[in-house]
Amino acid sequence: MKPLPLLLLIAVAASAADFKKDIQPILEKNCYECHSEKTGKRKGGFVFDDLETFKLDIADTDVAQIRPGKPDDSHFLEVIVNEGHERHMPPKGQLSASEIRKITEWIQEGASFDKAGPGGSAPVAAAPAKKSLPPIMSWTNLEGKTIRAGFVRLEGDHVVLRMPANGQEVPYPLAKLNETSRKQAQDAGAP
Numbered sequence: 001m002k003p004l005p006l007l008l009l010i011a012v013a014a015s016a017a018d019f020k021k022d023i024q025p026i027l028e029k030n031c032y033e034c035h036s037e038k039t040g041k042r043k044g045g046f047v048f049d050d051l052e053t054f055k056l057d058i059a060d061t062d063v064a065q066i067r068p069g070k071p072d073d074s075h076f077l078e079v080i081v082n083e084g085h086e087r088h089m090p091p092k093g094q095l096s097a098s099e100i101r102k103i104t105e106w107i108q109e110g111a112s113f114d115k116a117g118p119g120g121s122a123p124v125a126a127a128p129a130k131k132s133l134p135p136i137m138s139w140t141n142l143e144g145k146t147i148r149a150g151f152v153r154l155e156g157d158h159v160v161l162r163m164p165a166n167g168q169e170v171p172y173p174l175a176k177l178n179e180t181s182r183k184q185a186q187d188a189g190a191p
């Protein structure tokens with residue numbers, strides 16, 4: 001079996017969202033006005049500029065605003081995305097699609113403040129980077145059917161798989177995979 005093509009590895013690495021570079025500027029522009037230690041505004045009890053405090057909202061528990069690796073279960077994302085939410089954020093306005101995509105990616109990748117090393121807030125983010133993956137892996141869906149395909153990347157709530165037969169890239173809903181395969185996809189996509 002051939003190793004995973006280098007290009008593919010680069011594509012996976014390049015899709016990573018970096019908190020300081022990608023996420024903080026979005027929050028600064030749209031949220032600090034009302035959620036900041038510096039300005040003294042702690043609307044709803046939330047501040048996003050003091051990372052020690054913000055960190056407390058990031059955990060894999062039902063009450064956390066941000067669940068690392070689980071954008072779909074992150075209330076933080078829900079109030080940003082869903083314009084009809086009674087506490088839609090920011091209250092007057094809407095983040096752009098690309099800003100929302102960045103935040104989604106960041107949460108999907110483990111919602112860490114610091115990519116460079118440990119000390120990130122989330123256990124998921126502290127996992128060592130996957131240097132290489134087998135070109136063909138087994139994926140089992142909820143019906144128990146096994147798919148053999150390579151991992152390409154995570155895209156929102158889909159995993160993009162490469163079909164060995166024709167090299168085609170096919171997005172597959174994470175929700176349709178069984179728990180083991182879903183975890184395999186999330187691990188493979190973690191930074």
Ligand code: HEC
Nearest residue numbers: 030031033034035043044046065075076079087089090091
């Ligand atoms: C103009 C002020 C203002 C801005 C700007 C703002 N918020 Fe809020 N935010 C509030 C207020 C007020 C509450 C408390 C709402 C309540 O409890 O009814 C709140 C609550 C929240 C909550 C908790 C929601 C809930 O359901 O309990 C989250 C998460 C949040 N804000 C995130 C954000 C994010 C992310 C941004 C930037 C994209 C943002 N906010 C921008 C005023 C603001």
